[in-house]
Every structure is written in C-alpha cells, then in structure tokens.
Amino acid sequence: MININGELIQESDSNSSTENRGYKYGDALFETLKVVNGTIFFWEDHYFRLMASMRIMRMDIPMNFTMEYLQAEITKTLEANSLISSTARVRLNVDRGFGGKYLPTKAAQVGYNIRVEAYSNPFYTIDDDLSYEVDLYKDYYQAPGLLSGLKSNNKALNVMGSIYASENGLDNCLILNTNKTIIEALNGNLFLVKGDKIKTPPLEDGCLKGVMRKQIIDILSSDVNIYFEEASISPFELQKADELFITNVILGIVPITKYRKKIYGNTFAKATLAKLNTKLRLG
The missing domain is CATH 3.30.470.10 (Aminotransferase class 4, branched-chain amino acid transferase, N-terminal domain)
Structure with a gap:
C-alpha cells in the first residue's frame, strides 16, 4: 500500500x-x-x-x-x-x-x-570484513549553489555516477564540483580523517545538507580531543588520509577501504559510530 x-x-x-x-x-x-x-x-x-x-x-x-x-x-x-x-x-x-x-x-x-x-538491519554497524572501493566520478560535475544542497528529484548526476561505478566494479564514487574539489559520495556525505584532524566539505561547496552529516558533525564538534572543520577536500588529500567514510541515514557510517592503490583503516569510524548509537539510545 x-x-x-x-x-x-x-x-x-x-x-x-x-x-x-x-x-x-x-x-x-x-x-x-x-x-x-x-x-x-x-x-x-x-x-x-x-x-x-x-x-x-x-x-x-x-x-x-x-x-x-x-x-x-x-x-x-x-x-x-x-x-x-x-x-x-x-x-x-x-x-x-x-x-x-x-x-x-x-x-x-x-x-x-x-x-x-x-529493511533488514535495525542497527548501525560496521563490518570489518566488508571491502568498499571508490574512485572519482569525473564525467560530470556539480555546480555549487543553494539548489545543489537540496534533496530534490533531479538526480541525473547520481544516476550516471552509479552506472559508472557498476560498470567499473566500484562500490561508490566521489563527486566533484566545478571547482574540482570533492563534495560527497553518490549516496552520502564524505568525512576525511588525518591524525586528529577530521573534515567534511562545507555546504558552500555544493554537498547535500545531509541529516546524518548533521548528527556526525554534532558528535565531532563536542570532542575536545580532535580538530574538526568544514573545509574543501582536494583529490590530492585522499591519498594522504588515514580514513575516509560516508554517512547517510539508512546505513549510518560506511568506511571506505580502498581508493585506487590506497588502503584505509576504520578505527575512527567505528569509534564515531559507537557514539552515534549511544546518542540514539539516549534520544
């Protein structure tokens, strides 16, 4: 029905x-x-x-x-x-x-x-055995602006990117804006971890104003042991990152395990997910 x-x-x-x-x-x-x-x-x-x-x-x-x-x-x-x-x-x-x-x-x-x-899984979990490989999608770019942050039915870029990922044996792709900075994944927001520094692209770059993005930002902003910022991410930074992870409301946090020849861990992602699940229980 x-x-x-x-x-x-x-x-x-x-x-x-x-x-x-x-x-x-x-x-x-x-x-x-x-x-x-x-x-x-x-x-x-x-x-x-x-x-x-x-x-x-x-x-x-x-x-x-x-x-x-x-x-x-x-x-x-x-x-x-x-x-x-x-x-x-x-x-x-x-x-x-x-x-x-x-x-x-x-x-x-x-x-x-x-x-x-x-939907099968009521919990937000991370599978240590799950391989999750991504690459850049560069056939089309997102123009930054107020409309680019809306969850509208105009998702041609995401559709084309998903076809590209499927044809190339990828689990996801990262989208760039017209300034050639990375704004998000095809189905969620992107976070980058390097040491005690974590960042995610700002809304001004053209990424979706994700609901799970907001939850994760709230968690990170309250942690005095890390430095969090909303700042542009260049493709060059991906190779130097310790971790990359994608967030959305259905899956929670999805750690990226491979980008080209770079292999990533998921220690920070798992710790953040634990805080998210605690927030849900308390809420």
Missing part, C-alpha cells in the same frame, strides 16, 4: 500521471527515512530540512503539513504494510502537483506520497 495525499491505495492502482510536475520537471523533493519499531530516526531534522527546502523551491506549504500530521501519515502507511513493528525504509515525496510548463500555474497544488519497504 502507498499513501497519496492521505489516501491508502494499492501501488498497482496508483495511476501516477505523466502530467505531474515531479515527473515532468523534477519539481519535487524527498526525504529518505529509517524507521525502527515505529520510531523515525531524526524525524525533527528531516522535517525541518524538508520545510526549508520547500521554501527555497518557492512551494506553497499546505497548512496541514505539520510535523505531527506527516508523522501520523507515515505511521499510517507503515501500519497498512504491516511494518510498524519492524525496520523500514520510507520515502516521503513532495511535489508541486499539476499545471504549467516550467512556470507552475496558480492551480498547481503541493501534494505528497509515501512509500515504505522492509
């Missing part, structure tokens, strides 16, 4: 229209959520990011789009799919509805849909 504007229907009966602006122009935003036993991880951060993104996109936010209303709709969808007492991956999609070419008509109204699927 999927939820379209509050109505639960079979996906086969959804009849998604090709006239929807999300389909026609990518005029849509989405949040990917991890839910365990009915609890949405970092729901408040997801909600406020979505609201901020809708304002940037000049969407008219419906009056009923409160945090409580959308949470209730997500719960309703999970219950309809018998996933309320297990682990699920949820996609909350918001679009501008129907009407207009590039310019929306005044009749275009914001709508939403919610799709859920079972």
Whole structure:
C-alpha cells in the first residue's frame, strides 16, 4: 500500500500521471527515512530540512503539513504494510502537483506520497570484513549553489555516477564540483580523517545538507580531543588520509577501504559510530 495525499491505495492502482510536475520537471523533493519499531530516526531534522527546502523551491506549504500530521501519515502507511513493528525504509515525496510548463500555474497544488519497504538491519554497524572501493566520478560535475544542497528529484548526476561505478566494479564514487574539489559520495556525505584532524566539505561547496552529516558533525564538534572543520577536500588529500567514510541515514557510517592503490583503516569510524548509537539510545 502507498499513501497519496492521505489516501491508502494499492501501488498497482496508483495511476501516477505523466502530467505531474515531479515527473515532468523534477519539481519535487524527498526525504529518505529509517524507521525502527515505529520510531523515525531524526524525524525533527528531516522535517525541518524538508520545510526549508520547500521554501527555497518557492512551494506553497499546505497548512496541514505539520510535523505531527506527516508523522501520523507515515505511521499510517507503515501500519497498512504491516511494518510498524519492524525496520523500514520510507520515502516521503513532495511535489508541486499539476499545471504549467516550467512556470507552475496558480492551480498547481503541493501534494505528497509515501512509500515504505522492509529493511533488514535495525542497527548501525560496521563490518570489518566488508571491502568498499571508490574512485572519482569525473564525467560530470556539480555546480555549487543553494539548489545543489537540496534533496530534490533531479538526480541525473547520481544516476550516471552509479552506472559508472557498476560498470567499473566500484562500490561508490566521489563527486566533484566545478571547482574540482570533492563534495560527497553518490549516496552520502564524505568525512576525511588525518591524525586528529577530521573534515567534511562545507555546504558552500555544493554537498547535500545531509541529516546524518548533521548528527556526525554534532558528535565531532563536542570532542575536545580532535580538530574538526568544514573545509574543501582536494583529490590530492585522499591519498594522504588515514580514513575516509560516508554517512547517510539508512546505513549510518560506511568506511571506505580502498581508493585506487590506497588502503584505509576504520578505527575512527567505528569509534564515531559507537557514539552515534549511544546518542540514539539516549534520544
């Protein structure tokens, strides 16, 4: 069952229209959520990011789009799919509805849909035996700007990069901006560890304003034993790093084990993950 504007229907009966602006122009935003036993991880951060993104996109936010209303709709969808007492991956999609070419008509109204699927692992873990190899994706570059940090339906670069990774036997790729600095991975934010110095690209470089990125920054910023900064990362720095890891809400922290001929450890990533899991338990 999927939820379209509050109505639960079979996906086969959804009849998604090709006239929807999300389909026609990518005029849509989405949040990917991890839910365990009915609890949405970092729901408040997801909600406020979505609201901020809708304002940037000049969407008219419906009056009923409160945090409580959308949470209730997500719960309703999970219950309809018998996933309320297990682990699920949820996609909350918001679009501008129907009407207009590039310019929306005044009749275009914001709508939403919610799709859920079972997910196997309720915990954030790191597998020491997991090999995770990456390389740079240099066919296309991301232009820095306010729109580049949005989780929108315009993900052509990520799609092309994923195809490239698959064709070259890679687990992921790192994306560069037009200034040729690294901004993120195809499916998450990037952190670099060198000694007691840790950094991640700043939002101004064009990376996604990730919800898990925010959690990790909060953890790192409170540790007086390390030096953390948001600063540009050049490809040259990758070879000198002790560790690289990717963050997203579904997987938590994913250590990179290999970039070209460079092999990395995961000691700092594992320690940070332990702090993240403690934060979740306390929250």
